[in-house]
Amino acid sequence: MSLNHVRPWRNIYRRKSRQIMVGNVPVGGDAPIAVQTMTNTLTTDPAATIAQVQAAAEAGADLVRVSVPDQASAKALKEIVRESPVPIVADIHFHYKRGIEAAEAGAACLRINPGNIGDEKRVAEVIKAARDHNCSIRIGVNAGSLEKHLLEKYGEPCPDAMVESGLDHIKILQDHDFHEFKISVKASDVFMSAAAYQALAEATDAPIHLGITEAGGLVSGTIKSAIGLGQLLWMGIGDTIRVSLSADPVEEVKVGFEILKSLGLRHRGVNIISCPSCARQGFDVIKTVETLEKRLEHIKTPMSLSIIGCVVNGPGEALMTDVGFTGGGAGSGMVYLAGKASHKMSNEQMVDHIVEEVEKKAAELDATKDAAE
Numbered sequence: 001m002s003l004n005h006v007r008p009w010r011n012i013y014r015r016k017s018r019q020i021m022v023g024n025v026p027v028g029g030d031a032p033i034a035v036q037t038m039t040n041t042l043t044t045d046p047a048a049t050i051a052q053v054q055a056a057a058e059a060g061a062d063l064v065r066v067s068v069p070d071q072a073s074a075k076a077l078k079e080i081v082r083e084s085p086v087p088i089v090a091d092i093h094f095h096y097k098r099g100i101e102a103a104e105a106g107a108a109c110l111r112i113n114p115g116n117i118g119d120e121k122r123v124a125e126v127i128k129a130a131r132d133h134n135c136s137i138r139i140g141v142n143a144g145s146l147e148k149h150l151l152e153k154y155g156e157p158c159p160d161a162m163v164e165s166g167l168d169h170i171k172i173l174q175d176h177d178f179h180e181f182k183i184s185v186k187a188s189d190v191f192m193s194a195a196a197y198q199a200l201a202e203a204t205d206a207p208i209h210l211g212i213t214e215a216g217g218l219v220s221g222t223i224k225s226a227i228g229l230g231q232l233l234w235m236g237i238g239d240t241i242r243v244s245l246s247a248d249p250v251e252e253v254k255v256g257f258e259i260l261k262s263l264g265l266r267h268r269g270v271n272i273i274s275c276p277s278c279a280r281q282g283f284d285v286i287k288t289v290e291t292l293e294k295r296l297e298h299i300k301t302p303m304s305l306s307i308i309g310c311v312v313n314g315p316g317e318a319l320m321t322d323v324g325f326t327g328g329g330a331g332s333g334m335v336y337l338a339g340k341a342s343h344k345m346s347n348e349q350m351v352d353h354i355v356e357e358v359e360k361k362a363a364e365l366d367a368t369k370d371a372a373e
């Protein structure tokens with residue numbers, strides 16, 4: 001991770017983990033923190049699932065997980081893997097045979113839950129299939145489905161029980177000389193998740209998949225995930241993340257990226273800095289930002305845009321952004337380019353104009369990047 005010597009208070013020191021490959025996506029080590037989501041279509045409907053995978057990939061997902069609850073789903077997985085622009089993680093519960101079938105179908109990773117995959121013999125068969133098909137494994141411990149003996153030992157789901165479950169399964173994989181794995185210890189409770197992940201980070205060098213499970217709807221789940229994942233990422237823990245929302249997978253990807261963007265851990269698309277607006281605003285800030293967010297969705301180049309209602313904060317914010325607009329009087333405002341006041345623009349034409357300026361700047365940044373490579 002590049003460190004910021006000018007603003008040391010922005011530095012995040014990432015935990016040093018081992019790197020594995022999930023298909024062609026590196027996870028762990030110094031690889032960018034991968035963003036994942038999961039489809040919620042029927043896997044037996046490959047067309048619908050492929051459409052959802054493509055939409056998630058278009059939104060920036062590096063990996064997409066697909067549930068494999070039955071044999072028909074495992075069969076459909078082959079077509080989904082073939083059509084997917086990103087590696088597919090197969091989600092396996094209860095039936096170890098689905099894990100074997102998913103590996104055969106070309107999944108790049110099998111997510112198995114130690115609490116419900118069965119005895120060691122069955123896990124061994126899944127490991128063999130993964131190895132034979134160049135497939136990684138995620139040990140996905142969940143507070144809601146811990147093994148019976150751990151619940152008896154600890155009395156209730158708790159961080160220690162989750163970590164013990166995870167480490168037991170790491171041992172099984174290692175005993176089979178299988179090392180292409182990552183691990184998660186998810187709970188819907190932010191405190192429990194955070195404590196479990198911190199202990200896990202101390203106990204293993206395996207790449208860590210972060211998530212707050214069953215986080216809730218778009219707003220509540222986003223906040224819970226931002227608090228839970230945000231503090232762990234800030235501590236340097238986490239190599240791949242999934243935000244679980246009762247919402248469209250594309251929303252999960254967007255929220256995941258926003259969390260990473262807020263911490264300066266990854267950059268993608270336009271980072272809009274906007275004021276909440278008040279009686280001083282020279283134009284309708286809220287409506288403008290809503291429109292710009294939609295109109296700028298196609299921009300993938302990392303860049304910044306400030307949309308500020310008036311001169312109280314406008315020039316200051318514009319100083320630090322690639323493109324800026326600050327409301328003024330008489331139905332027009334000032335456009336800033338690379339931090340400098342450039343020209344005036346009427347409020348009516350400003351949205352189209354800002355979209356053009358952002359597209360121009362994105363093309364310029366892309367060209368500079370290509371020339372440097």
Ligand code: SF4
Binds near residue numbers: 276278282309312
């Ligand atoms: S920048 Fe201006 S318009 Fe925006 S909230 Fe502050 S004072 Fe109000």
